[in-house]
Amino acid sequence: MKSFSLxxxxxxxxxxxxxxxxxxxxxxxxxxxxxxxxxxxLDYYRQIFESKRxxxxxxxxxxxxxxxxxxxxLIGLVxxxxxxxxxxxxxxxxxxxxxxxxxxxxxxYLVILxxxxxGVAAQLLTAAGWISDPQHxxxxxxxxxxxxxxLTYVWKEVPLVILMxxxxxxxxxxxxxxxxxxxxxxxxxxxxxxxxxxxxxxxMETSLIIFSFTLSAYEVPALLGTTFPEMVSVLSYDWFYGSxxxxxxxxxxxxxxxxxVLLVLSxxxxxxxxxxxxxxVKGNRS
Amino acid sequence: MNxxxxxxxxxxLLFFLLPVLILAAQSFSAPWRFPSGSGLDWELGxxxxxxxxxxxxxATFTSIWIxxxxxxxNVVIGVFTGKALTTVPLKGRPWVEALLLSPILIPVxxxxxxxxxxxxxxxxxxxxxxxxxxxxxxxxxxxIKIFHNxxxxxxxxxLEQPHILGSGFFRQLFTIxxxxxxxxxxxxxxxxxxxxxxxxxxxxxxxxxxxxTLPLVFFPFLESADASVMSAxxxxxxxxxxxxxxxVEAVILLLPYSRLPWRNKR
Amino acid sequence: xxxxxxxxxxxxxxxxxxxxLNDLSFQLNKGEILSVVGxxxxxxxxxxxxxxxxxxxxxxxxxxxxxxITATKANRRDISLVFQQPLLFPHMxxxxxxxxxxxxxxxxxxxxxxxxxxxxxMSRYRDHFPSEISGGQQQRTALARAMxxxxxxxxxxxxxxxxxxxxxxxLRYWVRDFLVEQKTTAxxxxxxxxxxxIMGDQIAVFQDGEFQQIGDASVLHHSPANQKxxxxxxxxLILNENEFVPLAEIHLSTLEGVETRTFxxxxxxxxxxxxxxxxxxxxxxxxxxVALPVGxxxxxxxxxxxxxPTSCIQRFEVNHHE
Numbered sequence: 001m002k003s004f005s006l007x008x009x010x011x012x013x014x015x016x017x018x019x020x021x022x023x024x025x026x027x028x029x030x031x032x033x034x035x036x037x038x039x040x041x042l043d044y045y046r047q048i049f050e051s052k053r054x055x056x057x058x059x060x061x062x063x064x065x066x067x068x069x070x071x072x073x074l075i076g077l078v079x080x081x082x083x084x085x086x087x088x089x090x091x092x093x094x095x096x097x098x099x100x101x102x103x104x105x106x107x108x109y110l111v112i113l114x115x116x117x118x119g120v121a122a123q124l125l126t127a128a129g130w131i132s133d134p135q136h137x138x139x140x141x142x143x144x145x146x147x148x149x150x151l152t153y154v155w156k157e158v159p160l161v162i163l164m165x166x167x168x169x170x171x172x173x174x175x176x177x178x179x180x181x182x183x184x185x186x187x188x189x190x191x192x193x194x195x196x197x198x199x200x201x202x203x204m205e206t207s208l209i210i211f212s213f214t215l216s217a218y219e220v221p222a223l224l225g226t227t228f229p230e231m232v233s234v235l236s237y238d239w240f241y242g243s244x245x246x247x248x249x250x251x252x253x254x255x256x257x258x259x260x261v262l263l264v265l266s267x268x269x270x271x272x273x274x275x276x277x278x279x280x281v282k283g284n285r286s
Numbered sequence: 287m288n289x290x291x292x293x294x295x296x297x298x299l300l301f302f303l304l305p306v307l308i309l310a311a312q313s314f315s316a317p318w319r320f321p322s323g324s325g326l327d328w329e330l331g332x333x334x335x336x337x338x339x340x341x342x343x344x345a346t347f348t349s350i351w352i353x354x355x356x357x358x359x360n361v362v363i364g365v366f367t368g369k370a371l372t373t374v375p376l377k378g379r380p381w382v383e384a385l386l387l388s389p390i391l392i393p394v395x396x397x398x399x400x401x402x403x404x405x406x407x408x409x410x411x412x413x414x415x416x417x418x419x420x421x422x423x424x425x426x427x428x429x430i431k432i433f434h435n436x437x438x439x440x441x442x443x444x445l446e447q448p449h450i451l452g453s454g455f456f457r458q459l460f461t462i463x464x465x466x467x468x469x470x471x472x473x474x475x476x477x478x479x480x481x482x483x484x485x486x487x488x489x490x491x492x493x494x495x496x497x498x499t500l501p502l503v504f505f506p507f508l509e510s511a512d513a514s515v516m517s518a519x520x521x522x523x524x525x526x527x528x529x530x531x532x533x534v535e536a537v538i539l540l541l542p543y544s545r546l547p548w549r550n551k552r
Numbered sequence: 553x554x555x556x557x558x559x560x561x562x563x564x565x566x567x568x569x570x571x572x573l574n575d576l577s578f579q580l581n582k583g584e585i586l587s588v589v590g591x592x593x594x595x596x597x598x599x600x601x602x603x604x605x606x607x608x609x610x611x612x613x614x615x616x617x618x619x620x621i622t623a624t625k626a627n628r629r630d631i632s633l634v635f636q637q638p639l640l641f642p643h644m645x646x647x648x649x650x651x652x653x654x655x656x657x658x659x660x661x662x663x664x665x666x667x668x669x670x671x672x673x674m675s676r677y678r679d680h681f682p683s684e685i686s687g688g689q690q691q692r693t694a695l696a697r698a699m700x701x702x703x704x705x706x707x708x709x710x711x712x713x714x715x716x717x718x719x720x721x722x723l724r725y726w727v728r729d730f731l732v733e734q735k736t737t738a739x740x741x742x743x744x745x746x747x748x749x750i751m752g753d754q755i756a757v758f759q760d761g762e763f764q765q766i767g768d769a770s771v772l773h774h775s776p777a778n779q780k781x782x783x784x785x786x787x788x789l790i791l792n793e794n795e796f797v798p799l800a801e802i803h804l805s806t807l808e809g810v811e812t813r814t815f816x817x818x819x820x821x822x823x824x825x826x827x828x829x830x831x832x833x834x835x836x837x838x839x840x841x842v843a844l845p846v847g848x849x850x851x852x853x854x855x856x857x858x859x860x861p862t863s864c865i866q867r868f869e870v871n872h873h874e
Contacts, residue, residue: 009370009374011366012367012374013366015426015430018363019385019386021422022388024400025401027400028403029396030400032400082293082294086294095302096298096302098303099302100480101524104484105484110305113308113516113517114305114308124320127320155301159302212393215393216395218395223508236399237395240399240491241491251399255395255399258393262392266384266391274380443637443639449626450605451632451653451656451697451698452656461652461656466642543641
């Protein structure tokens, strides 16, 4: 006990060094948002929260990210649950993962290619005579409702959800289903008693990952969004990278606000998962 | 029951395969104008135009180089941490795991903006090294997770066995752990490369526009190039992870106790 | 007497509040096989892990051939451990698994590997992977792998418990003969008294963190040191904390001309073991149940009376723990 207590912890050295990056980055961002170099102030936060542009943008971002996350999780869950025996085989599994081979913005371009007003779908529908002119095709990309952004994200994240859920379904022992059946349970009981306890930790984590990403990533909204309302990430990037450095603290304040929302959500999520019950399900307390 | 595979096939074809096939078809033909009655015009012009761009080649090599180094660092950090999380006794383990995942829960844009000033001071802004470092942030948490899961599957008992037989740390790593981690190595390769290739904003911030990676070429291309060239460019992005994956697969074969097909004894 | 290979001095191990090993001392001579038998959860596995170097003791020391190895790491100790599960490396063949042990401990020689494979009867399967051979073959390979490191001492942690009973029986004798033939010093942990008696020259009854008694099977049976040993052996009826009587001396019919002590009992079951009927009788006065082999038995009532000749009642050896 006494002689070699520290040595195994050396294995954590690379990750500790790595963690310095995001921690230092976030800390600097927080300090800058409070005006580190120009005297401490809450002014930047007051400015952004008084600006209609930012508040609208925040609301739009939260709404878009939430819809994209819920749809991804729901569709991913339904697909995995319905098809996991098929997905155990390599070819079907790899086919489903095809979108993961492409960066998000490339898939965003694909959505434009397929679904913009001059896109393949609009052209085919016109050629088939369903609509008289490609311009009559509904506006699905670069639209004010974020439909294009949501579509791209859902399309890209569903494979990720399947990737995360598949091992969970594969690990549920069929005896448990048999047990529920012999106890007289219904399909609903199968889901709540057997699947949900296994799924919940993974669902929670995956939702958090997808929500964080869709709320704060720049590339897809830059490609598929409009100028109003725009996602917070795009707004912040413009503030940060715009011509004048004056607005940089606003960019920091905006990104820190987003980070705060995400951190609170993560804390709630993990706090809930750490309740003894779910930890017992995970079973690696050693 | 027979309905299910058919339904699955339809969904997969429609939503996962067809889009890529359309992308491929567009890349090999002139931009489509179906309503005016024109059909497919097969040509290779888009690839000529794309591959003649010197920027594209430069950006491709820069991206591959960055991706490769990021991957190596990911493997080192991921393997060590995955092993630590499996074997080292820890209090509050779930919180440590959550903390290690946190870099992908915090906006990477916020982190990059925060690190920007540090990068300038350290002389890492506008350099490939700076971009490599910032690309670690969105990739390493996934790698740690994947390697951690794999180590857990291998199990502590299996990790103690070589130790008892007298194996040292690195010998055990190369003869037992890495060969058993092969599936994890494959997943990590794939994810790391794709994520690294996906970073436009943070690459632009830290690289200052001087470090030219593929996304930094792709975005301006959108303004000028036609659908055929963009489709070709899009497919180009998918080629890189596949090539990288093949390379890593070859490296994995060099690990001890790999079953080389031409060395099979039975 | 042959020289001492492994000596354990006042070994103590605690986990938080729990005392797992309590001042345990013993020694193993060269070529000796010691069985350690104890109930599940008594800390037998912890003992082995401390001996192997996977856990460090809270107190006490370990000596091998006169050298203190308490601080030596597991991979530097000349001690091998065969686990409950064979834990063969799945990506290596039978031959590579065995050779691995020899290579990492720098004791590799090709003839030795061949000899070991021959000895465990696995030469034919040398190029098979662990997933392609049976459980018994896997466990034999794991043993050969442990042997290939040429350990001074080899530890076994219930190595047959994951095998089916018929196979377990065969493997017990095979391992026993193998160890004797190779003159290996071994410590064999099990919860099964029969297995302990087959495997060990000496048997140590382990309970509550210490050895209650060490001795060969007949010593343990004829003069158990205390109640714990006697109840673990199962060959006696324990009358109180000082007295016991061998089951063979208990009669169900009245005995003429001898002074007896009697107990009322209730017959609960009649089973057949090793070809003899065994009466399972509960004795309310002693709050215990006894399985009594009976000769010819005709039960017409459930009520029975146990007749015990007073002369056959024995006392436990003076117990230094009390």
